[in-house]
Amino acid sequence: MTADLTHLQADTDGLAARFVAGTLVGDALARFEAHLLECAACQAEVEVGMTLRAAGASPQAARARWVWPVTGVAAAAALVLLLTRPVVTDSRLATLGGLDTAPIHIGIAVRSDERDARFDAAMQAYRRGDYARAMTELSALRVVADAPPVLFFLGASALMVGADSLARDAYDALLASPESAYHDEARYYRAKAHLRAGRAAPAVADLRAISDATLRRQADALVDSIGAFGIR
Amino acid sequence: MDLSQLEALRHGLELLALRALGDRSAAEEVAQEALARAVVAADRGTIVQVGRLAAFVAGIARHVIADRQRNAARLAPLSAAAAVAAPAEDPLARLLGADERAAVHAALARLSPTDRNLLRLCYFDGLAPSEIATRLGEPPERVRKRKSRAIERLRELLTLGDGHVRPPNPTLGMQPALTPTEDAP
Numbered sequence: 415m416t417a418d419l420t421h422l423q424a425d426t427d428g429l430a431a432r433f434v435a436g437t438l439v440g441d442a443l444a445r446f447e448a449h450l451l452e453c454a455a456c457q458a459e460v461e462v463g464m465t466l467r468a469a470g471a472s473p474q475a476a477r478a479r480w481v482w483p484v485t486g487v488a489a490a491a492a493l494v495l496l497l498t499r500p501v502v503t504d505s506r507l508a509t510l511g512g513l514d515t516a517p518i519h520i521g522i523a524v525r526s527d528e529r530d531a532r533f534d535a536a537m538q539a540y541r542r543g544d545y546a547r548a549m550t551e552l553s554a555l556r557v558v559a560d561a562p563p564v565l566f567f568l569g570a571s572a573l574m575v576g577a578d579s580l581a582r583d584a585y586d587a588l589l590a591s592p593e594s595a596y597h598d599e600a601r602y603y604r605a606k607a608h609l610r611a612g613r614a615a616p617a618v619a620d621l622r623a624i625s626d627a628t629l630r631r632q633a634d635a636l637v638d639s640i641g642a643f644g645i646r
Numbered sequence: 647m648d649l650s651q652l653e654a655l656r657h658g659l660e661l662l663a664l665r666a667l668g669d670r671s672a673a674e675e676v677a678q679e680a681l682a683r684a685v686v687a688a689d690r691g692t693i694v695q696v697g698r699l700a701a702f703v704a705g706i707a708r709h710v711i712a713d714r715q716r717n718a719a720r721l722a723p724l725s726a727a728a729a730v731a732a733p734a735e736d737p738l739a740r741l742l743g744a745d746e747r748a749a750v751h752a753a754l755a756r757l758s759p760t761d762r763n764l765l766r767l768c769y770f771d772g773l774a775p776s777e778i779a780t781r782l783g784e785p786p787e788r789v790r791k792r793k794s795r796a797i798e799r800l801r802e803l804l805t806l807g808d809g810h811v812r813p814p815n816p817t818l819g820m821q822p823a824l825t826p827t828e829d830a831p
Contacts, residue, residue, distance in 0.1 A: 418697065425790065428768065428775040434665065435772025436736070447708070448701035451658035460661050462797050463769045465804065468668070468741035469750035470770065546653050553682035554689070579671040580678050 419449040421456065430456045434463035510639055511578075511609030511617075516545065517570045517599060529559045540567060545574035553580075562588055562596040569603055582607045598626040602633060614640050651699055652681050658700075659707050666711045668737030676714065680707040753803035761796040768793060 424430065429446045432438040438446055450456050536551035549571035555564050569584035585604035588596060601620040608617035618640060621633040656677050663676035683706050688694075694702045742750070754762055767778050775793070779786040 426775065426786075428773075428778075428790075428793075431768035431793075432772045432774065434769050436665075437772030444701070444704065444708075447662055447704040450662060451655040451700040451704055453658075457658055457661055458801065459797055460665070462801050462804070464661070464665060464738055464741070465750055466754075466765060466769050466800070467736065468738040469747045469754075546656075549678070550653065550681050550685060553678055554685035557682065557686060577674055577678065579674055583675070 419445050421449075421453055424449055424453070424456055430459040431463055434460055434467055510636060511606045511611075513573055513606060516540070516543075516574050517567070517603065529555065533559075533564065537567065540571060545571040549575060549577065549580070556584075560587060560591075562591060562594040562600075565591075566596040566600055569600065569607075573603060573607060578607050578610045582611075598624045598629050602629055605633070605636065609640070652684055652703065655700060655703050656681065659703065662704065662707055663711055664741070666737060667714065668740040670741075672714065676707060676710050679710050683710070750804065753800055756803060757796060757799065761792065761799075764789070764793055765796055765800075 419429070424446065429438060429442070430450075433443070433446050433450070446456075450460065532551065532555050536548050536555060539545075539551065540548035549568060552564055552568035552571060556568055565584045565588035569581045569588065572578070572581035572584060582604060585600045585607065588594075588600045589604065601624050605617040605620040608614075608620065618637055621637050624630055624633045659677035659680055660673045663673035664670065667673060667676070680703055684703050687706075754765075757765075764778070764782075767773050767781070773781070775786050775789050779789045782789065
């Protein structure tokens with residue numbers, strides 16, 4: 415078993431840069447990866463390094479000479495470093511995808527076995543607003559019990575922490591299963607996830623498919639707002 | 647295994663996956679799946695030594711990433727065949743759009759040529775600081791300091807949105823709307 419890296423060692427050996435460049439291999443790579451998960455300084459360097467590499471690494475240029483072209487005008491550079499956030503194409507749509515409050519959980523049992531206990535634990539985290547933990551636990555639970563409530567609240571917690579693609583994935587799975595009490599709400603929240611990604615058309619399709627009367631009014635209002643932007 | 651400790655590893659996992667896959671959503675999903683698998687492992691009684699949690703989770707993430715790469719290769723037999731002929735493309739090449747590339751290049755243009763060269767040696771050639779020091783004929787310590795200053799500067803330029811080339815006088819054309827004119831009531 416190899417010893418843990420200290421940040422000083424990692425920095426002295428330039429491991430973050432070599433990780434980005436892809437010249438770190440084998441055991442040295444594994445050790446740095448474990449270090450990276452816990453080291454904010456190395457994470458910051460890797461972000462910048464990957465951004466650089468991504469800007470310079472074009473398929474056509476292959477590994478020729480790296481020349482930095484000097485461009486006059488640049489777009490919003492602030493986006494670049496937010497590597498793990500999807501780039502939102504239309505900020506107005508993204509705003510419509512926002513959630514002020516999480517869907518309420520009133521406590522419907524999943525199944526009468528030990529999975530109930532895990533679902534309860536996840537929902538306790540959910541109710542106290544710890545959506546990241548709820549999401550992690552529900553993801554794990556999904557592997558053994560992909561019941562509609564598990565998928566529904568997995569999607570909801572993912573939306574609350576901004577893991578939009580995971581939310582879509584959960585609602586896709588839920589909506590592909592036989593109709594349940596969760597389906598209409600799932601359509602509503604999947605529409606939110608689509609809006610966050612700037613995709614109006616699938617959002618409108620989901621909203622129009624809702625049949626529940628109460629939810630219908632909210633859905634219609636949202637469709638109107640999307641229409642008001644002239645995006646269909 | 648404490649779940650709050652796991653959650654702290656999420657950002658690092660995303661970066662690790664992003665390096666391998668060059669796709670933001672895929673990186674988010676890999677991080678999520680690695681954390682979920684770690685929870686399942688804990689449930690099944692896997693014991694992780696104190697201080698080895700990150701190494702354990704990084705190992706899981708490598709498997710998740712490898713699975714994805716295999717699936718991608720299966721789904722794209724043509725590009726797999728092409729990969730034999732052409733050298734492997736860096737997945738990061740897919741990460742940024744044209745606007746974002748332009749923003750990075752604009753930020754880089756504001757660094758000195760020697761700093762740009764240093765960054766190239768680090769992040770493209772992947773040389774160790776000692777090798778770079780030999781090549782540039784400078785002490786390793788100075789190379790390291792210069793690199794971290796350049797990275798810090800670049801980070802500022804990129805996060806503050808300062809990659810823009812400003813007009814010579816930024817207040818011109820912006821102030822009048824906010825300043826009451828003399829004939830205002």
